[in-house]
Amino acid sequence: MAVPGVDKKLLCELEEMGFPEARATRALHYSGNSSVEAAINWIIDHENDADIDEMPLSAQVPVDIPIEASDPFFISEEMKLKAPEISDQVRKNREVEEKKLERSREKERIRAGKGLQVAKRMAEENERKRNVAQRKADVEEKRRARERVRQKLQQDKAERRGWLGLPVEGPxxxxxxxxxxxxxxxxxxxxxxxxxxxxxxxxxxxxxxxxxxxxxxxxxxxxxxxxxxxxxxxxxxxxxxxxxxxxxxxxxxxxxxxxxxxxxxxxxxxxxxxxxxxxxxxxxxxxxxxxxxxxxxxxxxxxxxxxxxxxxxxxxxxxxxx
Incomplete structure (x- = not known):
């Protein structure tokens, strides 16, 4: 892709007014490459565009087309004075938008972080409950095992008392x-x-x-x-x-x-x-x-x-x- 051709004379006039080359080129390209006034009006209408300072690309081979104006366009002193003001306003508006976007991103990060913390706390609580339940089950299993051993020992003692001719009951x-x-x-x-x-x-x-x-x-x-x-x-x-x-x-x-x-x-x-x-x-x-x-x-x-x-x-x- 190539940079579209614009009138060099008009481009120089816009740059002398304080507009960056990319913005001036973009304004001339999209305003029809006809006049400085049309380019400035386009800049005012599109000052909040995110890509206003990006160089436009064109599939066409750049061609420098001279524009013959019947009446030369003169930049008034008022326009020269207003150009920096417009540029500064565009910059401020962009900074405001960037701050808004950054605050929005920060809020989203905070919400995501809180969600992760809540999920982590829930996972830890569930793990703690599982551990408590497992410990209770282990204790109960040990108790049942000891009870089975005790009953088996009592049975063995009773059998031995029978072998020895002793009564089954009694210490x-x-x-x-x-x-x-x-x-x-x-x-x-x-x-x-x-x-x-x-x-x-x-x-x-x-x-x-x-x-x-x-x-x-x-x-x-x-x-x-x-x-x-x-x-x-x-x-x-x-x-x-x-x-x-x-x-x-x-x-x-x-x-x-x-x-x-x-x-x-x-x-x-x-x-x-x-x-x-x-x-x-x-x-x-x-x-x-x-x-x-x-x-x-x-x-x-x-x-x-x-x-x-x-x-x-x-x-x-x-x-x-x-």
């Missing part, structure tokens, strides 16, 4: 001294019996199993396999106390090592049941040291550990070395 003594008697050598682990066992030993058995479970936390299959294997050893001895093969375990047996032997707590549990390490090669339970009360308590502890999913999660440690 358990701290260190019960219950006489042990059985006419046969077999202990049928599905029926109640009158047994005697130290509550301290029961705690040590439980702590062995808890410690074993904590070692492999997250691998429930390995824990369950160890507990079930110990249960089989205890049950076999209880049901067959006269059979030596059930009272003798080779420490180097691969099956024993993979399931129980690799855990020192597993070996310690069997020692609490009466087994002794012989020559570093065997775990052996002498026939005269078979204690049905101890075996029954070991069976009850193992059964609780296997069936109670919360076993060992809400308990304190017991020093197994006492």
């Amino acid at each position: 358990l003594s701290v260190n019960p001294a219950i006489s042990f008697s059985h006419e046969s050598k077999n202990l049928e682990l599905g029926k109640p019996a009158l047994l005697t066992v130290s509550a301290r030993k029961e705690d040590l058995m439980r702590e062995c199993l808890r410690s074993l479970k904590r070692q492999v936390m997250g691998d429930d299959s390995q824990v369950k396999k160890a507990f079930q294997t110990l249960l089989i050893y205890v049950r076999n001895v209880a049901n067959n106390p006269d059979d030596e093969k059930f009272r003798k375990i080779r420490l180097g047996n691969p099956a024993f090592q993979s399931r129980v032997g690799k855990f020192k707590e597993g070996v310690k549990f069997l020692e609490l049941c009466g087994f002794e390490i012989i020559g570093g090669e065997f775990l052996y339970l002498p026939k005269d040291k078979v204690d049905m009360a101890t075996l029954a308590e070991a069976w009850a502890v193992l059964n609780s550990a296997i069936t109670n999913p919360y076993f060992g999660l809400f308990s304190r440690s017991v020093d197994a070395g006492d």
Whole structure:
């Protein structure tokens, strides 16, 4: 695009009056390029145009067309004096418009900022409410979990009291001294019996199993396999106390090592049941040291550990070395 051609003489006269080149060119172009008076009238009519000081563009190749005026146009002194006033007025009007536009933009920014602040406060409040609700749900879930554990422990105690021949209701003594008697050598682990066992030993058995479970936390299959294997050893001895093969375990047996032997707590549990390490090669339970009360308590502890999913999660440690 090219700048349209205008009469150079008229353009110079307008510039001498104080009008910028772009405004004078634009005025001449749009007023017909006929006279200074027509150009000044156009400027007065369009002084508030945003593009009044922009150079007009034309697709035509600029051509300087001389205008022959029959009567020369003379710029009066009044017009010369008025031209700066008009230019100054145009400038002031533009400044006023720019200030109005800037105030409008500032108001819009303020409104947008307030809207963002309100949205942010609402989002923060909603997040706070969600956090409060989540904390309440977590507390309630923990309470329900503790209640389930408490009920499970009460159920286990009731079952053990049944095994020990105690009434199901009523508080358990701290260190019960219950006489042990059985006419046969077999202990049928599905029926109640009158047994005697130290509550301290029961705690040590439980702590062995808890410690074993904590070692492999997250691998429930390995824990369950160890507990079930110990249960089989205890049950076999209880049901067959006269059979030596059930009272003798080779420490180097691969099956024993993979399931129980690799855990020192597993070996310690069997020692609490009466087994002794012989020559570093065997775990052996002498026939005269078979204690049905101890075996029954070991069976009850193992059964609780296997069936109670919360076993060992809400308990304190017991020093197994006492």
